[in-house]
Amino acid sequence: MAFQLDPRLEADTVSLTQRGMIDIRMMRDARYHWLVLVPQIENAVEWFDLPDVAARALFTTAQESAQRLQALTRADKMNIAALGNMVAQLHVHVIARHIGDAAWPAPVWGVGDAGAFDAAGLKDRMTALRGIL
Known part of the structure; x- marks a missing residue:
């Protein structure tokens, strides 16, 4: 079976x-400026489910993504987490946090409704993020 998101x-x-x-x-x-890193490895639920080379690649990608996102946003704190309580498939959140943001200082999960993007806003955010990745 092939990987499915x-x-x-x-x-x-x-x-x-x-x-x-x-x-x-x-x-x-x-x-939020919020990235989600998904290793495309079938049936990966925990970080230790990954082959060593994939685990190292995920760590490096998380580290580099966080550094670049912090530089772009001037975040006060970078949140990096692999929880998987709601979605078991292994994925890593990389979130730029700012003092006074919608959830600060609590975790972002379950705080209010997601802020909707209009078409231009979505395109602009995607362009900015692609520019640093």
Whole structure:
């Protein structure tokens, strides 16, 4: 069976670019600069499910993405997490946080409704993020 993206990730994110076996996606929430890294490895639920080379690639991609996103947004804090409580498929969140943002200082999950993008806003955010990745 070939890799298939979880339908919830498909609905909530949009693909920005591919780095090796990792799909770098953007969360469809205008309130935050929020990346979701998805290793395209079938049946990967936990980080340790990945072959060593893929685990290292995911770590490196998370580290580099966080550094670049922080530089772009001047975030006060970078949140990097692989929770998987709602979506079991392995994915890593990389979120630029700012003091006073919609959820600060709490986690972003479950706080209010996602901020909708208009077409121009979505295109602009995607262009900016692709420019750093």
